[in-house]
Amino acid sequence: MNWKHDRFWGVLATVAGVGLATPVVAEQQDARIGDAEAGKEVYDLCVGCHEVGPDAGNGIGPHLNGIFGRRAGSVEGFRYSKGLSREGRLGMDWTLETLDAYLENPKALVSDTRMSFDGLEDKADRDNVLAYLRQFSDSPQNIPESAPTGRAREVGLSQETLAIAGDPEFGEYLSNECTTCHRIDGTYDGIPGIVGWPEEDFVIAMHAYKRKIRPHPVMQMMAGRLSDEEIAALAAYFGDLE
Amino acid sequence: MTLNRRAFIGTGAAMAAALAAPAVRASNHGKPRVIVIGGGAGGATAARYIAKDSKGEIDVTLIEPTRMYYTCFFSNLYIGGFRDLSSIGHSYGTLAQSGVNVAHDWATGVDREARTVTLAGGAVLPYDRLILSPGIDFVEDSVSGWDVSAQNKMPHAYKAGSQSELLKAQVEAMPEGGRFAMVAPPNPYRCPPGPYERISMVAHLLKEKNPTAKILLVDPKEKFSKQALFEEGWNRHYAGMIERIGPDFGGDNVSVNPDEMTVDIDGVVEKVDVCNVIPAQKAGRICEMAGITEGNWAPVIPHTMQSRVDENIHVLGDASNQGDMPKSGFSANSQAKVAAMAVRGALLGSNVFPAKFSNTCWSLIEENDGVKVGASYEATDEKIVSVSSFISQTGEDADLRKQTYEESIGWYSGIVSDMFG
């Protein structure tokens, strides 16, 4: 298909690829878990024991419908190893992270698991099979709290974080996400005003949310995906606003 | 690292302009023209942002038949008695003052070849880019026995305004100890927690005025959003009042008889006093008329919300099939800003930054007992994916729940001023 925008995005990615700006490179990474179609083939290694899809039931292993977000060892009517049941009682849920570790080496997670599987060494194979399996758990469109279907790009804290000069124009664009809740005229109405917040205080607060030191879950989520540069840009924009 | 992003963006924008500038502009007109169909959460936001950020360089026309938009968000709170109707109605005067040309009419046709939109009043308007945010319509025959002509006897109240008023009046007029039924919709539908917040608000109203009344929730879905939170709240606040019949017990095999006021659940006929039927949903009909739907929804390219069928059209909000974002006002507002940026980039060559999306849905279970669920999202070529999510916890203390409710009031005033100015 010949979408102009595809070419555009292709170009963006290429430019970023030659190393002009690290944060942008990070943003251009595909947020998908993996390639579900390729994962279907990897899943051939599993089908002997695990059913998935409509009408799937337990076999040698438990069925894998709804595995994402499920407590470990919790499928009714399936007899688990002691180890797996114990992990479940201790509060282990199947998430992208725990499943990835389990698939890489089952014994790393559960010492006496009955899953006799050597593990998938190749990260891409694991990503792909997890992308395939994710399709058979709740959809976030219908159940927004269900397990993520992608991976957030990594944003690391750099040394010079506080020294980054914010770009207010970029900040204005980014601020669109803030103004859904925080009123741009600065009034307090159940949600605090952020207009005219001193730049440095803004940066410190946003990093505290990002590191989950400040407790508010919505703000942790919003700040968690902002790069240092983006936080600086927002601080510059809101700091100047009257 | 300092500002190499700036340099990079400059390059990107230049290329964006070179690659994405339209070959032909609408008829002999200096400025590029954007038409937005639907003045709701997606459309009003998009119109406002394009007008605001293009500083008069783009002609923006918003087509919306109603003069007063009643937000579906908080319409359940109106039913519960926490808001009055006028507080959820918004007119388009401020948008008009900020440079959006508001035409109160229906769009009745889109000619994608000629790039024109026809209005019910007869006008034919040319566009360079068209934005469609018409919300939902109902799938015919999805609840056997019900169609739109029965909506006065069995209201849906899933488009806010007179329908919300009607449903509230019916609940208030229920006989002592009477029965309220809701037929909940199958996935996907607008506002995943919406039907369950409504059950809570109806229960609140009945608890005050008619405490021996009963609520029957007939649901084709095995599970629903915030289920543990709602069920905990229903037990705590409305013990013994609400019964839910899921698909295991025939909740997915329902028909209604509006004249008899009966609901047939898997062969068992129940007589009720009020019946709130929320049918299955599809993209607003104008999408189908424009020929951009696949199945019930209009598929879009996640990075820009452009239709996969026609790159001169963007589809926002409930009508779009974008992947993993729930159909909500928050989502539509978030998508509108991404589309507004893409449209300006394409028509004026202005900066285009990578898309970011987010959503949070608050629900009120009982007075001062608010909960929320939210997630952030990123665009991939295939669909919008969710990358992190959170949800209120069961057992939270009353102060936190009250704070969550107050936050929702703040969000409401934030989003409506973001939409309408």
Ligand SMILES: Cc1cc2nc3c(=O)[nH]c(=O)nc-3n(C[C@H](O)[C@H](O)[C@H](O)COP(=O)(O)OP(=O)(O)OC[C@H]3O[C@@H](n4cnc5c(N)ncnc54)[C@H](O)[C@@H]3O)c2cc1C
């Ligand atoms: C009971 C309930 C509670 C909700 N609560 C929340 C909540 O708390 N938070 C939240 O985020 N979301 C909530 N929502 C969901 C939210 O209302 C919708 O997801 C949102 O309105 C979608 O925006 P939209 O722009 O796609 O459509 P709408 O906001 O429905 O706007 C569509 C507009 O298009 C117009 N239109 C349609 N066809 C045409 C045409 N042919 N020509 C011209 N105009 C046309 C319509 O008149 C309408 O004004 C709730 C919904 C319901 C039903």
